[in-house]
Amino acid sequence: MATTTSRRETLLRLLSPVIGFFAAIVILLVIVVAVGEGPGAAIRAILRITFGNPSRTATVLSQAIPLYIAGVAVAFAFQAGVFNIGVEGQYFVGGFVAALVGIYLKLPPIIHIPLVVIAAMIGGALWAAVPALLKVGRGVHEVITTIMFNSIAIYLMNFLVNRPFNGLEVGESLEPQTKAIAETALFGRLNGFFQALGWKIGDHVYLDYSLIVALMVGVVVWIVIYKLRFGFEVRSIGEAIDVSRYAGMRVKRVQVSAFLISGGIAGLIGLQEIFAIRGFYTYQIAGGLGFDGIAIALIGLNNPLGIVFSALLFSFLRQAGYGLQLYTSVPNSVSYVITGLMIIIIVVTNELVVRYVRNLRKREVA
């Protein structure tokens, strides 16, 4: 009883993902035991796949890159009170536009690579533009339109890769894909740099230029949100639209901008997959990151710094799932169930805490 509400509030907010994480671990062990495996073996398997050697730890980091960008993309819109559920579609489109620039332009790498990044942002932002305009112009709720636009994006990309932009010779591969991306646009790796720093990671790990992109996104977004007038208006509108309107903010304009920026960031999610890993575009570039981004943003409290943590956590959980599958008799499907469950538990715990805090605060308003 001696703790005051606001001290409790900060503490809880910081602790909630940790609480959620441990709750999830406990449940994981329960499930593992239920399918007839020892809890010790499960924990060992998880630690082995994530911290077994430097390369494995680096893989956690590598996988966190697109997750991080996805989280920041969702968070930027959330900050302005916009629910951009369309990150999924936006990165499909952003990646495609970037791939076209990567395939068909002939430029030196120093120009080609930044251009690819910009193209990805433009593609993502364009795909967000219609829902954004429908929202402020016609009052159509963005959750509906962005979900629809996700489907459209996925099938449109499917079509484009199968027909007009199919780059395959007959019989080469079953997976429809574009032509190969030009050498000059491919993302190189930073592994050498990390090795020079004494981190003994293998050459196969993808710590590529997209890591730099992610870092830049994080820093720039943080500055925009917390240091610039625009970010202040974004946060203000996210907190209370009416108050913001009365303060003279142009609510619609700011929300549209935030929506487009969110889409632009979303466009960057696929860069690693397309430009570092595959070297061509396929509509099968890892799906679902846009939805993971929602949970990642929530757990990271919509803050680019918090999202570093939540993206790493997500990546860790994914790897943990693989570890179980690899080193224990936990069946493949169960490991997916566990990964999903852990995410849900963390999101729910976090949401419960946030809600609890919000309630405390509401009571204080009088």
Place this chain on the structure above:
Amino acid sequence: MPLLRMENITKVFPGVVANDGVSFDLQAGEVHALVGENGAGKTTLMKILYGLYGPDKGGIFINGQETSISGPRNAIDQGIGMVHQHFMLVPVFSVLDNIILGEERESTPKLLQRLYLDKRSLRARIAELMERNHLETDLDRPVRELPVGVQQRVEILKLLFRGAEVLVFDEPTAVLTPQEIEGLSRTFRELTAQGKGIVFISHKLDEVLQVADRITVIRRGKIIETMPREGATKAKIADLMVGKPVLLKVDNPQAEPKEEVLRVEHLTAADDRGAMVLSDLSLAVHAGEIVGIAGVEGNGQTELIRTIAEREKIISGEVYLKGENITSWDVRERREAGIAHIPEDRHRYGLLLSFSLADNMVLGRHHRPPFVGPIGWRKTKAIREFARSTIAAYDIRTPGETTPAHALSGGNQQKVIIAREMSADPILLLASQPTRGVDIGATEFIYKQIVEAKLQGRAVLLVSADLDEILSLSDRVCVMYKGKIVYEVARDQATKEQIGFYMMGAEHGDDNE
């Protein structure tokens, strides 16, 4: 034995001791008023009683038994009910549904009845409650269609239905019309006659003296004195509250109106439901003049101010600022042109509750120098400095400018908005209910500021439900009735009776409104 006793309650928030060894008791059948400055700790004490905060120290006794209260639900189970300033009603539900909401299970214990809600017997019980307490309302009307005063009645019924013996009212009259206040004090008498105890918090000392049996003054978290109503005077209470004599009088020199600043012409507007709220209204306000709008609430005052402050749904008519037609301008353009606005509904329009005081203090000017530099970089230092000096100038009680707005007491939150708008250097100040919820010392200060603004040549349009406020500040009084200005009078010719007469729509012959 008192119905309720709170003993030696201490509650500390970061940087403030909100309650410092407070002891407070309530007898059955009395109205006990709790008065004190903004931030003195009244709401905190009541929230502890209602289980919203746990006390750091101290105990609560009900009928002599020590008890602990874990939350609102538990409080009401122990017979303690609270009427919040912002009602906790579901607007689209009927009165009946609102009253039984959450209680319907308890009142129908059998399994079968749990599935089928026996509204008829519930209705009968509520009808009986209404009759006994003279709280008649139409049980089938949706709550959102009811005037504020009736909604408050529904809140009271809700508590009585749940068996409340102690009823806490935190500034219940701030949102009521004078007639509704009359009704509320009648209800108080009914309830106390049945042996219920009432805690009444208000900044309007006249009301306090009218309804209270005992009065407790709290200052900076400490109880200063508890006295019976007999022998208490407004001046004495005010002195005890503030710790120094309060003038309670405004020095308001006659205005010398200069050029016209605001003119609205033939304004006609409808509200969200399409009801006509302004009809062909014209009005002008000059530099160096305070124009007061009197009227029973809901006669279009809110909409009049809104059409001037923002681009409202105007059906026809024009708004001019210094001769320029601003009808189609948005809020930012209007603010830039020199309109400042103290909104009536401050919770909805006034503050970013989770943001710092500093951020709130510059809201509306947050986008321009000196608060932003090149490329829109926010200048935190300038913002904080400005906030600090404004907090000092307006005596806002807070540990500092980085405190979030939600941690301020109700009255201090309002002072933040007033300070912000008044310091915006406006040419036109729109002030809606500027002293609502504000303590007597701060009221005096705000009056001085408004008069000062006028003397500096600003134009002021004042809307207030408080006739005394209108009469002591305005140079010219306009009475609004059903969306029109039905009477206009210069200050030296204004009488309360005459104004009251027109407020009731006298001229139109339907003064039973």
